[in-house]
Amino acid sequence: MWPWRRAGVSKTLLCVCMLAMFGVLYLHRQIMTRGILQTTRLYLVVTQWSRTNANLGSTEEPRRFLSEEEILRNPLDIDLKTVTDPLLSRFFLHGQTTFSLNDTIQVRIETYDSYGIRRTSGGDFFRLWMEEPGLRANVSGDVIDHNNGSYTGILRASWAGTPTIFCYVEKRKEEIALIYRKYHQYDTLWNAHADFFNGVAVESTLCFTRPMPPAEYCNLTADNGDLPYYCVQPLHPDLNCSMVVSVWSYRRRIPLSPAEKLVYDLSLDKEKDIFRQNISVNISRGPENQSALSSTTPCKAVSSSDTWRNEAPSGFFYKGAWIPRLCAMTVPITEPAYSACLKNRSLWISGDSTSMQIMTEMNNVLRVVPAVTRTHEPKIIRHPHYNYSIHWNAHEFPYFPGLLHYPKAYIKPESHHFDKIPNDSRDIIVLYLNTHFILVHPDVFRRHIKKLVSRTRALTQRAPNVVIAVRGPHAYYKQMYQEMYSYWGLVFRDILHEEFRPLYDRVIFLDFWDMSVALGLPDFHPSPAIVRTMTQSMMGYICRG
Incomplete structure (x- = not known):
């Protein structure tokens, strides 16, 4: 006897269920062929998304940044013409140009390198915002990283008017990867010092959040709320770890190889990091008024x-x-x-x-x-x-x-x-x-x-x-x-x-x-x-x- 007969399911009911299943499959195929499903999914993601649960591990949730592991997958020695070029990259509205107050405004960001080739990985950090100087009005946008060279920007229609949307590449993935590598290599990007003094002899040594071999270290963790604090032991024979009296610091240039220096200087000219185009939108009052947007x-x-x-x-x-x-x-x-x-x-x-x-x-x-x-x-x-x-x-x-x-x-x-x-x-x-x-x-x-x-x-x-x-x-x-x-x-x-x-x-x-x-x-x-x-x-x- 077939399994559904043993479960007490009639042939009529089985036929109805099979027809319903085929109907759903057909409808799904029609939606996919018309490109509606992708838009619907994006809409649901956007409307349900809260930054409270972003980037908590699920690959299906919208993410504003990639993990360190993903960022570091690219090799260090690269052709700099293959990184994101704001002058050739594009951003455009994902839908209409006219909105009502409190509407969600979506923009699509597509990144290209200096060869004009479409980027296929994410990790860049954007600043997205909308402004209308005549009203002294500004609102921030959030950017979702799809890790395929495209990003979705999300803004809120926050006032009635004709504001303009701007996009700016604050840092490229390669720059972020460089700093991650320097954390591991040098622990601190600036020099932190401790002064040891016994009334006569004085010596200053470097301090870190972890011991950096081969030097010997003073463990000052107990003085730091049981949080990591290590300073190089003084070389002077009359000084010891209990004689720390003062602290100071200075900014140092991170040691960089020639290839690293090129990456480090990618954002040196900030004016080149703003996208060439900007987007103007019209926002009408619609069913809401300005006061409805605040509590x-x-x-x-x-x-x-x-x-x-x-x-x-x-x-x-x-x-x-x-x-x-x-x-x-x-x-x-x-x-x-x-x-x-x-x-x-x-x-x-x-x-x-x-x-x-x-x-x-x-x-x-x-x-x-x-x-x-x-x-x-x-x-x-x-x-x-x-x-x-x-x-x-x-x-x-x-x-x-x-x-x-x-x-x-x-x-x-x-x-x-x-x-x-x-x-x-x-x-x-x-x-x-x-x-x-x-x-x-x-x-x-x-x-x-x-x-x-x-x-x-x-x-x-x-x-x-x-x-x-x-x-x-x-x-x-x-x-x-x-x-x-x-x-x-x-x-x-x-x-x-x-x-x-x-x-x-x-x-x-x-x-x-x-x-x-x-x-x-x-x-x-x-x-x-x-x-x-x-x-x-x-x-x-x-x-x-």
């Missing part, structure tokens, strides 16, 4: 979980003002508003010089001290009447403070102050690791974030009223240090999302990536106007409880 919910009322799941773009500039999509910035940039938020609290904004910029902006509004110096010693602003304080100090190694020699004690773990916070505290903590980690392999960043997550979890369990936020990376372009790509911000954002996932319900994510992509910041130090916008956004989220 009226105060940012302080948004759950911390929602800040991690916020879809792209997180906001846009309109008439020069940043308009977040998730919530409304209801904390004005005034001394009374900031003081009311901080009253009887401490605000901890440790990190690097960009965190120091936020501290400077806070003081510009609060006017507590005459000025905040740009040096790297710990800083505290106190207000006796409102009983608040704002604290800054440099995060742990890897940290590159420059040519001034600072006491080693100034370089502290990002979480060093956690133990000072009482269980009933209402303090506000803004965590930030980014710029200095661009000078080491991303695995170092992940290790530090894992430790930070562990310490943060313990703090939230014993001090549930503490407000904790994580500030994500920001993008920048055309800055003077060729080896410091904002590309790594893509990698760091995903690491933050992956490692902080267990704490989404307790930790706020401050996402300034779209804000910085939209404007194309020229340096990793944002301009005062952008720092002001970032600070206002930060205050909108953390002024709660």
Whole structure:
């Protein structure tokens, strides 16, 4: 007896099922022949895509960047005319040119080399944005890498008007591969030093995130929050590893072979990295109005979980003002508003010089001290009447403070102050690791974030009223240090999302990536106007409880 008869299935029902199956197969074939299925799949991917789950391992999910393994597959010694050439590459609309407010705008990016040959692999890093200078309007776009030489750019119709879409190759895959190789070869891209001193003899040695044979090393990990910190042992017989007194650094030119130097200089002339064509679109109001694209919910009322799941773009500039999509910035940039938020609290904004910029902006509004110096010693602003304080100090190694020699004690773990916070505290903590980690392999960043997550979890369990936020990376372009790509911000954002996932319900994510992509910041130090916008956004989220 046939299997379906044993299962009690009638011949009539079997025939119906077979006819239905053949009908589905026929319909599938018709769709494929008309090219509809590919478009439908892309639409579903775009509409369902959130950067929260991007690049988490599935090859079917849209990815904004390739893995290190994929990036390094290409040989080092290459014909530079075979890399992506923006002057011959193309980008064009994937569909109509007229849109309504809040529509998704798709563009197709097709890369070609200098021979005019179509590229067949991905890995390039693009800046995609849309702007309308007359309205002082800008919005960022995201780029999905199909790893076949083509990319899909996604933007949101964020205002009614006639904006223009631009595309720019920030770094080519070959440049990114070069830096990956240098991480493995030299550990740190800049020179970090420790000074050993016994009162008479003094010696300075190089420091790394891992021992680099054949030298002998001092293990300073215990002084670095149990995170990797190794400095070459001093040669002087009267100096030992316990005699480290200060740290300093300087930028060095990465040792490069002639072939590597050609790759390193690929983006030296930034004007050649902008695509020749740009795309103008028409956006009508359609069924929505401008106010419908932003929320009226105060940012302080948004759950911390929602800040991690916020879809792209997180906001846009309109008439020069940043308009977040998730919530409304209801904390004005005034001394009374900031003081009311901080009253009887401490605000901890440790990190690097960009965190120091936020501290400077806070003081510009609060006017507590005459000025905040740009040096790297710990800083505290106190207000006796409102009983608040704002604290800054440099995060742990890897940290590159420059040519001034600072006491080693100034370089502290990002979480060093956690133990000072009482269980009933209402303090506000803004965590930030980014710029200095661009000078080491991303695995170092992940290790530090894992430790930070562990310490943060313990703090939230014993001090549930503490407000904790994580500030994500920001993008920048055309800055003077060729080896410091904002590309790594893509990698760091995903690491933050992956490692902080267990704490989404307790930790706020401050996402300034779209804000910085939209404007194309020229340096990793944002301009005062952008720092002001970032600070206002930060205050909108953390002024709660």
